[in-house]
Amino acid sequence: MSSRPPMHRARKRFGQNFLRDTGIISRIVRAIDPRAGERLVEIGPGQGALTEPLIEAAGGALEVIELDRDLIPGLRVQFFQYPDFVIHEGDALAFDFAALRGDGPALRVVGNLPYNISTPLIVHLLEATGAIADMHFMLQKEVVERLAAEPGSTHWGRLSVLAQYHCRVESLFVVPPEAFVPQPKVESAIVRLTPHATLPHPAKDPALLFDLVREAFGQRRKTLRNNLKGRVSAEALEALGIDPTRRPQTLSIEEFVRIADHLAEEAA
């Protein structure tokens, strides 16, 4: 058994809502299903609520990334008996996941993420999907809905396109505020993101695609023709088989890629 960490006052600026519900913790660990020999990385271990069952299931090997330096001594004490427990003290937003993988097996990344930085952190991780086998995160339920949305739904937007371009996204289950101390104001949910082995709709120029998607969703109430004015003409959209009077949230990833590939060909 590990020792208890010292008392710590939760810090809002680090998005600290610590998991306390042991039933929810077990459910998350079962969903992740860690195995010995895997390369498991936890973002934001905090006071070790997930760390402890994860490290046991993973056969003692776990790497964690924690920004709050006041939590580091507690983690060192709590997990001192595991020689393969590694603490990276720093900001996950600036962390080089591809370098961490190196030549080893792809990383399994998990975490009850700080909600104040969850979207930029996911975008950062999506840029490193080549190094990642899968990701399991606790997020605000609303962010999970955006990640897992389908075209045509109210939640379908830039984050959905970005995530689903790179990954299969599964919304697993909802977690109520009572599972945490302090309690967040909103419901949370667990999501699994599994990078595609082969991209279903590879774009000729992915940077151009994501620029185009950002512009297309500039104003959700406006039509594609209006949002993409100056970028692609209504005639070109029609020639690509896409009605320029459609709203951006009705377009599938394949349709966004069709427009982006047309622009890439024009620019070549």
Ligand SMILES: C[S@@+](CC[C@H](N)C(=O)[O-])C[C@H]1O[C@@H](n2cnc3c(N)ncnc32)[C@H](O)[C@@H]1O
């Ligand atoms: C929501 S708490 C989760 C803590 C713990 N895993 C749990 O479930 O109880 C988020 C954790 O991420 C840490 N954190 C916040 N910003 C971070 C960042 N940019 N990089 C790494 N860790 C961060 C916080 O200090 C905190 O430990």
